[in-house]
Amino acid sequence: MAQEDISFTDFIASSIHDMKNSLNMQISSLEKIAVKSQEQGDTPTFEQLGVMIYEANRMNANLIQLLTIYKFGKTIYPMDVAEQSVCELIEEAILQDKSIMDFKGISVSIECEEDCYWYFDRDLVTGILINALNNAYKYTSNKIRVAAKIDGRFLEIRIEDNGQGYPAGMLQNDSVSKNKGINFSSGSTGLGFYFSSRVAAMHKNGTDQGSLIIENGGLYGGGCFVVRLP
């Protein structure tokens, strides 16, 4: 391919592709070592590896979100809203984060009817759930609950944990659609929230539009991450 044929998008995409291959292998190798250390009863190593895998997963999630947001801007994201099984969506998102949850001894429960189907872009909404699970992982004590149900014209998915809940500053606006700004001390760039509320809002049906809310309370009294899709 001639030099001038390579567009910036291709360049970002191929670099991210490369980075994700590396991350994928890194995570997979770390998981193998972790299993070994667990078998040998080396708990400190096991726990440390858990942290490493969590961070690698976060890096991966960030890469996907950055690339996707870039594509939204260029309107080259192939948004594909189709009817999907909500249970399958949740199960798969949890499977992706299964190893880190196991490391930290977090139990994740699902509440969703088997025959619950809804319309959304599978990959984008998986991205929202992974982001929510990564957050909950950080703040929970040991329990996370993912509950989904159809509420009138909307599908509501709640990710709740039994941690301390969101700090008051983050809850000032009822919607998280506004950029919360970058806070280097807490490691929060606002990317995850920005991505999630953007994706939620991209789901439309007639005059209805998706939204994202964070609140405290729920069944466990901790943080609640609530996404509603029309």
Added chain:
Amino acid sequence: MTVSLPQSSILIIDDFQGMRTMLRDFVKSMGVTKIDTAATSKEAINLLSTHKYDVVICDYNLGPGQNGQQILEEAKLRKYIGHASIWVMVTAEKTMDMFMGAAETKPDDYLLKPINAALLESRLQKMIAKKQSLDGIEKAVNDKDYITAITLCDQKLQEQPANLQEILRIKSDLLLTVGNHEAARALFEKILGVRKVPWAKTGLGKVYYLTRDYSRAKEIFQEVLEENKMYLEASDWLAKTLDAIGERVQAQQVLVNAMELSPNSAGRHKSLADAAYKNGDLEVAQTAYEKTIKLSEHSVHKSPDVYAKLAKVLTDKDVPDEALKILDRGRQEFKGNAEAAIQASVIESLAYQKMGQPQKAAAAIAEAEKKMADLPGMISVETAMDMAKSLFHLGKKDEACDMLQSIVKNNHENAGIISQVEAVFEGEHLGEEGRGLIKASTQEVIGINNQGVMLAREGKFDESVSLLRKAVEMLPNSEVMIMNLCGMIIGLMKKQGRNEAMMHEAKSLIDRARELNPNNKKLYDYEAALK
């Protein structure tokens, strides 16, 4: 696929050593023992051509050479994989080309990296279950037994399955394939009554297009694109619709816009090239045909037609020597394809005329005629028209007129083709004579048809059948004649009882008619009558 996951044979295609090892470890942990791996598209094709795989896990991005989609297309085209095998595409990101391309060949599923063993296993198990539940339908589709496939869909739908939408989608596609437009419209409207999903709305647009209600089709495709401009299937159909109503410049623009979003669809490049050629935009047509050839090298879109069309563009651009080179390349690529050879000789004669070498032009036409004698009626209308043009230039007016009359007889109810024939006559300043010939040819065909119908009315089906058989022999491309003969045979069998020879004849007539026009409304009725 009837085997369970541990029993299945799996091929892993990835250019990255580490990923191959990782994926192999994953499937090993699921109990799979028959595992092959390939690092390049070449290795993959070699393995696919010599082994049967139940599951293929293929990375989309394989560096230089074919990408995963192209390997899939080649494997399907060459029947290395059947309807029962599962193809999973692995990708780092979702691209337009992958999801919104005009690809007729789609993987069964895709997985976004990173992948872990648990997720991969969960997906593979689900796909195996899905294949099993759809096995009968997919087999019927594969055997082109669409009526059975529709019946099976209806049976499944009565069970209220979890994948209801998927079966509705398959059924609606089948209804369009067999030309049952009324049922297709009702189905799409029912689905849209619940939710405005773009595939169903696009489907409704297709129904309007196929029933020639172009203004409504246009409106619907435009609406789909307003709601989701990334739904490129609607773009492709909008372009077809605009072309049908003569808004060719807009059609070209719609394709250019779609191309910006998804630049690697061979089918779309070909549509753009065709549109640009009709608009006289030779530069765009040339580039787009060249791109089509490059992109379709190993796919279902690979066709000698594209080489011939590119050669025509080059001839029109006054570079006939370039045209000859392309025709040679096409001949190399499609050795043994007689239809392609005829087409190439015809364009070659046009190129030689442009070069001022009438003797070589005449020799090329003679070559085409010789081959045509062995293959009566199997050339496309476009090739026949080019041939007539070339014959006119060589001063062989009678032969040219015969050629054009034969086109008219084979397509006497097709207004578009008749007006093109008229334009060829006009171009030779033979407008009036041409119109006379067109009228005479049309009346000849109508006469035979009327006679056939009359005989049938008098109950003389066997006489009618033998009359129309002769007519079909003379007019092997006449959709109308073929369908009428088929109808008569069905009538005759109703009277005399069925027999195998006539069943076979009727079925092959339906196949031939479908090749000529898959949207003929009678296809469905006749096919159902033969069940």
